[in-house]
Amino acid sequence: DSGVTQTPKHLITATGQRVTLRCSPRSGDLSVYWYQQSLDQGLQFLIQYYNGEERAKGNILERFSAQQFPDLHSELNLSSLELGDSALYFCASSARGFRSGGHTGELFFGEGSRLTVL
Amino acid sequence: EDKVVQSPLSLVVHEGDTVTLNCSYEVTNFRSLLWYKQEKKAPTFLFMLTSSGIEKKSGRLSSILDKKELFSILNITATQTGDSAVYLCAVDRFYGQNFVFGPGTRLSVLP
Numbered sequence: 001d002s003g004v005t006q007t008p009k010h011l012i013t014a015t016g017q018r019v020t021l022r023c024s025p026r027s028g029d030l031s032v033y034w035y036q037q038s039l040d041q042g043l044q045f046l047i048q049y050y051n052g053e054e055r056a057k058g059n060i061l062e063r064f065s066a067q068q069f070p071d072l073h074s075e076l077n078l079s080s081l082e083l084g085d086s087a088l089y090f091c092a093s094s095a096r097g098f099r100s101g102g103h104t105g106e107l108f109f110g111e112g113s114r115l116t117v118l
Numbered sequence: 119e120d121k122v123v124q125s126p127l128s129l130v131v132h133e134g135d136t137v138t139l140n141c142s143y144e145v146t147n148f149r150s151l152l153w154y155k156q157e158k159k160a161p162t163f164l165f166m167l168t169s170s171g172i173e174k175k176s177g178r179l180s181s182i183l184d185k186k187e188l189f190s191i192l193n194i195t196a197t198q199t200g201d202s203a204v205y206l207c208a209v210d211r212f213y214g215q216n217f218v219f220g221p222g223t224r225l226s227v228l229p
Contacts, residue, residue, distance in 0.1 A: 002160065033217065042221040043161075043206065056216065090160060094216070106152050107208070107217055109160035 003027065006091050006110035014118055018079040021113045025072055025093030031055075032074040033094070033107065034066055038087040049074055081117045088112045120145040122220035124207050130226045135197050139223045141207030142189040151183055151190050154206040156222070161206055164192070197227045 003026035013019055025032050034046040045058035049068035060066075063081075068074040078085060092107040125140045141151065150168040154161035165174045167183035167190060174181050178197075183190045194201055204222040211218065 002162075031216070035219075043219045045217075045219070048216060092217075106163045106166050107154075107161075108163070111160050 002108040002110065004091060004093050004108050004110035006089075006113050008113055009111065010114050010116075012116045012118065013081060015081055015083060017081050017117075018077065019081065019115065021076040021078070021089050021091075021115075023074045023076070023091030023093075023110060025074070025091075026095075026108055029093035029095050029108070030072065031094040032068055032072070033092045034060075034074070034076050035090040035092065036087050037090060037112075038084075041087075043090065046076070078115070081115075083117050086115055086117045088114050120209075120211075120218050122207055122209050122218050124205075124220040124223050126223060127221060128224045128226075130228065131197055132228050133198055135227075136193065136195045137197060137225060139192040139194075139205050139207075139225070140189065141192070141220055143207075143209045143218075143220075144188065145209045145211055145218055147212040148185070149210040149212050152208045152210060152217070153181055153190075153192050154208065156204045156206055157202075164205075194225075197225075199227050199229055201225060202227045 005024040007022045030051045032049045035043040046060040047066050048056040052068050063079050066076045090112045092109045094107050122143045150166050152166050153164040165181045170185040178195045181192045204224050206222045207220040208217045
């Protein structure tokens with residue numbers, strides 16, 4: 001158990017709908033990352049937050065948005081869903097800070113939320 | 119553009135074989151290199167390498183980093199079917215997007 005909790009584990013929805021994926025990082029971790037993994041594809045970086053602020057953005061679609069709340073949990077919102085959005089969405093957290101003086105640590109991954117868009 | 123490249127992308131071996139997985143990188147603000155193993159679910163951490171030439175070892179797995187040539191290798195000796203997985207290499211950076219992942223090497227170990 002990595003200590004990172006993601007809900008829901010599975011989600012089936014229809015095209016055009018909107019879903020919210022939730023992530024609770026490991027206790028004390030300030031950094032949260034979201035990744036998308038389509039079938040047999042690598043991990044595609046979506047977005048990174050540090051202590052409530054967005055720190056880096058990857059190839060995240062405009063239909064997708066995310067935020068990190070004061071209690072450090074994070075949500076990824078996916079709207080106007082398309083078939084191609086079907087994927088495994090991972091949240092990960094890290095103790096490392098944004099700046100070089102931060103703790104050097106690895107990423108801890110949640111079990112993922114498997115989204116199926118029909 | 120920052121990138122992490124892994125080779126081979128796919129590998130099939132038989133139990134007992136030794137395999138070497140490669141990871142090369144071109145990133146700015148390098149901080150460390152990490153290896154992860156992904157089976158059906160979430161990637162699990164294997165090694166973190168920050169210094170050149172120092173081998174990290176865990177059972178049958180070992181890894182080493184060459185910061186001059188910008189690559190790392192992951193060795194697995196006496197492979198077992200349980201080693202079948204995707205092995206991901208990632209580079210952590212000081213600034214910007216912290217962790218840049220490679221595409222992974224899919225290892226299949228046949229009995």
